[in-house]
Amino acid sequence: MYLAVKGGEAAIAATHQLLAETRRGDLTVPEVTVAQIKEQMALLVARVMNEGALYDEDLAALALKQAQGDVIEAAFLLRAYRTTLPRLGSSEPLDTTVMAIRRRISATFKDLPGGQVLGSTYDYTHRLFDFALTGSDNETEAVAAPEALDDVMPRVLDILGDEGLIEREAPLGRDATPEDITRDATTFPAGRAARLQSLSRGDEGFLLGLAYSVQRGYGHNHPFAGEIRVGEIRVCLTPEELGFDIDIGDITITECQMITQFTGSKEVPPQFTRGYGLVFGHNERKAMSMAVVDRALKGTELGETPTYPAQQQEFVLYHCDNVEAAGFLEHLKLPHYVDFQGELELVRRMRTEQSASTKVETP
């Protein structure tokens, strides 16, 4: 428990000023612009949009500037802003087969319809410093192939699906509106929709750690990256007043389909199972982590006994939200004077009682 305390207005006003001065840094260095952050720190912007659960590159860039690059603080700004906006509707479910592909790879099939497209990636860089970047003359025009990529790229996992070797992913029943964790608190056992929504806004570091734990043996599954694709995808909406669906623009997304072996059960023949990751922006590590953890959380439905942290719904879903986690941890900085006074009194009394009883026992 913490109690409201009064006072400190002048000190707080002064700290706001000091924060603004500190944020600006050395005045002889030009101030960074929001547009520069958006254009040149795009992967960071993507992370903030995911953890802030709101797609808006300009706002995410502004949040990063305001938060001096503190990702969780920036995500918190986005979450807070979101609560001030009315919800105008839900999009049609994204169709990832018709996105404008920027990158698309499979670690399970080398020859796939549409091809392997490396795109813009750090995977093949040497991790040596490029000191040319300390300067400001870094303009490069990428080469372009004579032909564009195919407009439609089939999902790699459908190749296995055609043979019945992988579990099917089909719409549920009447394809009902999914539950929304921003409106209804998650209850356990949580459905797949609530799990995926929690994971897509979950902390990248936390999910990476969990996915790594699964890979190291704390989760009974060995995943393969069946397909990772990155690109722009159209968002469609059917406004009630119009009565037909309209295309309202593109967002960048990263999708990851993990394949995991499953030995089968009495009802199900041996087959591969899936883990799914879908996130805003270009963010492969997050999408891959999400897919591995999604598969781990499906364990119960596949008859596996949840033994490890990554398989336990409550553990994963309650702790992956970094805005909530940071809020609870950092509230410890708020005054707990009365609480602590109570504890202090208790410890003093216990010590007094203990020394009194010791004296009695050793006359």
Next chain:
Amino acid sequence: MEPGRTYHRKDWMRILARAKISDIATLLQKLPPLPTDELLRPAETGTVMVEGRAGGSGARFNLGEATVTRCVVRIGDHLGFSYALGRDREQARLAAKLDALLQDESRREELLGVVVAPLACAQEEARTLASRKAAATKVDFFTLVRGEE
């Protein structure tokens, strides 16, 4: 305008939703000033919940929200709507106005030719160029035989 290409209302709405206000304004300079509109629903920014499907083809789930701005105007007998991702309220007003005017058959050809077709062309070119740059990174992996004497 490209010969033979027809634009339906959904097409121009899609193209206007992706157009920057500065680009629309530049093209409009070639035309006399637009008639005034009556604002029925002032431009408003909210969110749209973006949905995905588990595994790409399975059950629906909520991925996260995106900012969206909408506006509704009336010009004569026509209601003009705009919905576009982002928070540009002036762009939303102008797009809604154009949607109303484009429904007016006496104005449609001219607006399609002067505004919509050039925007569509530029958007298509940008998309194709980005795709060609991605295509340049297409790779053919081949497997080396290992461990044979």
